[in-house]
Amino acid sequence: MFERKISIIPDIVGLIGTLYTIIAIHCILKIPITFKNFSILVFFVVLPSFLSYWLLPVWIGGVLSVALLCSGFYLITGFTSVIIYALLLYTIHLMSCSLTEIITIPMPSMGNVNDKIESLFIILSDILFLYFFIQLNKRMKNNGFKFNAQRIIFFILCFSILIFSLNSHLSTLMKKSLIMEAYFFTQFQYLVMLLTMIILIYLFIHKEYQLSREHLKQKQLSNYIAGLEKTNEEMRHFHHDYANILFTLQGFIENEDIQGLKHYFQSHILKADKQLLHTHKAFSNLQNLLMTELKGLIASKLLIAKQLGVNVHLEIPEEIQSIPVDVIDLTRIIGILMDNAIEASEKSTSKEVQMGFIRTNTSILFVIKNTFNELPDMNRLFQAHYSTKGEGRGIGLVNVRKLIQKYPNATMNTRIEQEWFIQEIEFR
Amino acid sequence: MYTVICEDNLEHRKFIQSQILKYSTFHEPSIEIVLSTDRAEEVLKFIENHRADCYFLDIELAKDQINGLELAAEIRKKDPLTNIIFITQHAEQLELTFSYKTAALDFIVKDSPTNLANQIIDALKTAFERYKQLGESKKEPFFQIKIGEKIKNILLDDIYYFETSHTIHKILLYEKNGCYEYYGKLKEIEKIDDRFCRCHKSYVVNLQHIKEINKKDHTVTMSNGAVCQISHRNLRSLQKRLDEYLSRNLEKQAARTS
Numbered sequence: 060m061f062e063r064k065i066s067i068i069p070d071i072v073g074l075i076g077t078l079y080t081i082i083a084i085h086c087i088l089k090i091p092i093t094f095k096n097f098s099i100l101v102f103f104v105v106l107p108s109f110l111s112y113w114l115l116p117v118w119i120g121g122v123l124s125v126a127l128l129c130s131g132f133y134l135i136t137g138f139t140s141v142i143i144y145a146l147l148l149y150t151i152h153l154m155s156c157s158l159t160e161i162i163t164i165p166m167p168s169m170g171n172v173n174d175k176i177e178s179l180f181i182i183l184s185d186i187l188f189l190y191f192f193i194q195l196n197k198r199m200k201n202n203g204f205k206f207n208a209q210r211i212i213f214f215i216l217c218f219s220i221l222i223f224s225l226n227s228h229l230s231t232l233m234k235k236s237l238i239m240e241a242y243f244f245t246q247f248q249y250l251v252m253l254l255t256m257i258i259l260i261y262l263f264i265h266k267e268y269q270l271s272r273e274h275l276k277q278k279q280l281s282n283y284i285a286g287l288e289k290t291n292e293e294m295r296h297f298h299h300d301y302a303n304i305l306f307t308l309q310g311f312i313e314n315e316d317i318q319g320l321k322h323y324f325q326s327h328i329l330k331a332d333k334q335l336l337h338t339h340k341a342f343s344n345l346q347n348l349l350m351t352e353l354k355g356l357i358a359s360k361l362l363i364a365k366q367l368g369v370n371v372h373l374e375i376p377e378e379i380q381s382i383p384v385d386v387i388d389l390t391r392i393i394g395i396l397m398d399n400a401i402e403a404s405e406k407s408t409s410k411e412v413q414m415g416f417i418r419t420n421t422s423i424l425f426v427i428k429n430t431f432n433e434l435p436d437m438n439r440l441f442q443a444h445y446s447t448k449g450e451g452r453g454i455g456l457v458n459v460r461k462l463i464q465k466y467p468n469a470t471m472n473t474r475i476e477q478e479w480f481i482q483e484i485e486f487r
Numbered sequence: 488m489y490t491v492i493c494e495d496n497l498e499h500r501k502f503i504q505s506q507i508l509k510y511s512t513f514h515e516p517s518i519e520i521v522l523s524t525d526r527a528e529e530v531l532k533f534i535e536n537h538r539a540d541c542y543f544l545d546i547e548l549a550k551d552q553i554n555g556l557e558l559a560a561e562i563r564k565k566d567p568l569t570n571i572i573f574i575t576q577h578a579e580q581l582e583l584t585f586s587y588k589t590a591a592l593d594f595i596v597k598d599s600p601t602n603l604a605n606q607i608i609d610a611l612k613t614a615f616e617r618y619k620q621l622g623e624s625k626k627e628p629f630f631q632i633k634i635g636e637k638i639k640n641i642l643l644d645d646i647y648y649f650e651t652s653h654t655i656h657k658i659l660l661y662e663k664n665g666c667y668e669y670y671g672k673l674k675e676i677e678k679i680d681d682r683f684c685r686c687h688k689s690y691v692v693n694l695q696h697i698k699e700i701n702k703k704d705h706t707v708t709m710s711n712g713a714v715c716q717i718s719h720r721n722l723r724s725l726q727k728r729l730d731e732y733l734s735r736n737l738e739k740q741a742a743r744t745s
Contacts, residue, residue, distance in 0.1 A: 376584045415583035417635060424635040426583050463668075470657060472634060474665025481665075483634050 071178060073112040076152040077105055077124055079185050083148045084132060087193060088141065096135050104131040125149050125220055146216035151192060153220065154250060155184035219253055272386065279355025279390070283345070286358035290342050340373075347375040348416060352386050353393060360397045364412065367405045374415035382423055382486050384469060388462050393425070395455040396482055400429035403480065407432045421487060428481040435480070488518045488618045489539040493558065494574060495525040495548050499597065503543060503574070506607045515615055527552045534565050541570045541614045543595075543607075559589040563636065568621060570614040587635035592617070630660070630679065632669050641667070647696045647709045649676055651689040661713060682732060686725045690715040694732040700725065 081100055090096065108124030115123070128149065129142045159180040304327070311320040341361055348354050357373070364371045382389055400412045407430040414427040456473075463471045468487045475481070490507060494500040504523055511518035522533050527548055533539075542562060546555035559571050573585055573594035585591040593610040597603060629640040645663040651673060652659050658676075660667040676683050676691045685691050686707060696710040705717045707725070717725055 372582075374581050374583045376581055376588075413583055415581075415587075417584050417587045419588055419635045422635070424587055426587060464652065467655065467657070470668040470670070472632075472665060472667040474667070476664065485634065 072156060072181065073120060073124055074105075074109055075178060075181055075185070076149060076156075077108050077128060079152050079182075079189075080128055080145055080148045081105075083189050083192075084141065084144055086189075087144065087196065088136070090136060099131055099134055103134070104128055122220070143216070146220065148189075148192070150216055150219055150253070151188045152181075152185055154253070155181055155188055157250065158184055215253075215256055219249070275387065275390070276352050279352045279359075282355035282359040283351070286355075286362050287342060289362060341371055344373045344375050347378050349378055349380045350382070350386070352390055356390050356394055357397070360394070360401065364401045367401065367410075369401050369404050369410045369412055371401070372411070372413045374413075374417070376415075377418045379416050379418065379423060382425075384466055384486060388465070392459050392462050392484070395459050396427050399455055400427050400480075400482075403431045404429040409478075423486045425484045425486070426481070428479045430478055431480050434475070488515075488541055488615055489521045489537075490518060490541045490543070491521060491530060491533065491539045492523040492543045493525070493527060493530050493548070493555070494543065494545040496545070497525070499545075499574070500525065502603065503607055506604050507611060510608055510611055518611070518615065527555075527558045530558060531561060534562055538566050539569065540618045541572070541611070543572050543574060543610075546573050546575045556584075556589065559591065563589055567638075570617055572610045572614065587637050590635075590637040632660070632667050639667075643680055643682065643693075644695065646693050647711050647713060648693060648715055649673060649683075649691040650715070661711070663711075684725055684728045686715065686717045686721045688718060690717075692725075694729050697729060700729070 081104070084090065085092070104124075104127045108120070108127050111123045112120040125146070128145050132141045132145050135141075159177055307323065308320065311317075311323060342358065345354055345357060348357070361371055361373070384392075397412075397414070400414070404410050404412050409430050412427065412429045415425070417424045417426065460471065463469050463484065466486075470485050472483045473481070492500060492503055492507075494503060500523060504520060507518065507520060521537070521539055522529065524530065525548075530542075530544075542559070544555040544558055548554055548558075555573060559573070562569065562571065567590075570592045571589060573591050574597060575594060576597045582594065585594050592614055593606075595603065595606040595610060628643050630643055630646060632639045632641065641660070641662050647661045647663075650659045650661070651657070652668060656670050656672075657668055658671050658673065660669065673685060673689070673691050677685055682694045683691050684694055692707060692709065692715055698708045698710045700707050700717070700722075702722065705719065705722060706714050707717055708714050
């Protein structure tokens with residue numbers, strides 16, 4: 060009954076695996092195809108692994124070819140993360156191999172035809188798995204997924220590749236149906252185990268991500284509180300000064316020095332009042348922003364602006380509960396834009412920044428405008444290293460554009476209107 | 488230009504009224520006050536059947552009625568293009584909110600009388616300017632982009648090119664003073680004016696601003712230094728359209744000088 064070989068011609072399957080991994084990595088990481096890369100892959104990876112499949116026992120060939128793949132890609136790119144990708148993709152290939160074996164085992168033996176069908180199956184399931192993998196990869200990237208569980212993944216992958224290779228080696232030795240069944244059972248079990256492991260890791264990373272978000276929230280909240288305390292203290296000082304001011308006024312009145320009173324009032328009181336009330340006003344406007352992360356960020360920037368003598372006028376006329384963009388991205392966007400605006404306006408004569416979160420019928424609009432000293436070149440503004448701040452610092456705006464591009468529900472305008480440099484982002 | 492005033496402080500209302508009248512009798516007789524009231528309800532009733540071209544609205548109306556902002560929103564619903572000017576007592580203005588939420592033309596801070604008069608005249612002048620523009624040009628040489636409730640007019644002459652954004656349905660517009668992003672389709676831009684030419688599946692360029700066409704690299708350099716791609720298919724048609732456009736312009740200039 061079980062006369063036919065369990066494992067189809069190993070060198071062909073191995074070759075499919077190697078080629079598949081190479082193509083898949085190229086697809087995912089978008090490594091450029093140059094003559095050097097090509098020759099490294101052919102002479103260092105593909106040919107030796109083909110030879111080792113052909114001449115050596117299957118499992119040695121398998122492990123050797125994986126090692127060759129990893130080192131080959133490491134040579135090309137110089138990143139360690141590429142090794143993890145290679146291992147991951149090779150495991151996927153092994154998974155599709157064992158899947159194919161499970162499916163094709165009940166089929167009647169038809170000699171050579173079986174082998175062809177099996178290779179076809181393997182290629183098909185390879186493509187299918189690759190598609191899911193790419194989708195998953197995209198998702199993870201969008202969620203701000205970081206490869207900080209790299210080591211765990213690395214060990215699991217090494218381990219599983221070893222086991223799969225050993226298993227396929229064992230399977231060639233087995234002839235009796237009972238052991239065969241047991242073998243497939245364990246193979247299947249391992250598959251399930253691996254999948255659960257991957258899911259667990261994903262959950263773990265997800266949790267970590269959420270923790271980091273919480274952490275950010277906390278940090279920003281404390282920023283906000285610090286800001287509030289500072290303005291509160293200033294208010295107290297102001298009250299103290301107020302008493303003094305009233306006494307001075309009394310002096311003018313008693314002497315009936317109207318001219319002096321007028322002068323004093325305009326030069327001292329109105330000025331002091333405006334300066335202080337400005338920041339205070341901005342802080343009280345923050346009340347309507349119900350997103351803690353942003354509150355803290357803006358509060359800390361307001362304090363910086365105040366130190367630099369920049370007047371920031373903040374408007375949030377209605378409550379803003381949420382903005383339909385990932386909070387971490389949003390804090391980055393607004394942080395960069397505020398930094399730019401404050402820095403540019405500091406160099407201008409009037410030192411004004413106006414910003415606001417405005418709710419319209421269909422959208423939430425974030426506007427920030429600042430005065431400037433040096434007119435920026437509109438065409439180069441979004442190029443990687445352009446900045447009026449000097450060499451090597453102009454990556455801010457490009458980053459903002461990139462972050463905005465991720466979201467189909469956000470649009471951004473940048474323009475100059477008279478003495479204002481204006482940026483608007485509309486979230487739908 | 489029909490003007491409406493809604494202000495609940497009698498003195499201020501009279502002052503604004505007199506300033507407008509003074510300006511209209513000496514400078515622009517077509518400015519006319521059609522309604523002057525202290526009740527928001529009367530304005531609401533008025534806009535049911537009539538329309539005006541310029542509204543002066545007090546933001547802080549008496550407590551028992553809707554405030555100026557809400558009134559402005561109602562007016563905008565009926566007449567999206569009209570001019571709205573706010574009058575406010577407070578220096579802590581909501582300037583951005585006014586312009587983006589109700590697309591207000593201007594706002595006036597109740598200050599010393601001379602200052603107030605100047606502000607009124609300035610606002611009135613800009614309102615009249617806009618009113619005239621609207622009347623003159625039915626087919627506008629502008630490209631309009633909505634930002635919040637505010638409509639931004641961009642001169643077609645100032646536009647360099649359009650590019651599809653990396654995300655679908657978003658288009659980037661590059662012009663002299665900035666860069667805008669909006670939702671739309673490149674296909675529709677060509678219909679606006681014959682100076683726009685689709686040269687690539689993700690670019691529409693303004694023929695006016697082409698500096699040079701590089702046939703070898705399949706690129707076109709715009710007068711601002713930006714480089715757009717041309718697809719193989721469109722290279723010839725772009726060259727042809729450009730020649731046509733230039734010769735047509737020359738004819739126009741010749742006609743104008745002769």
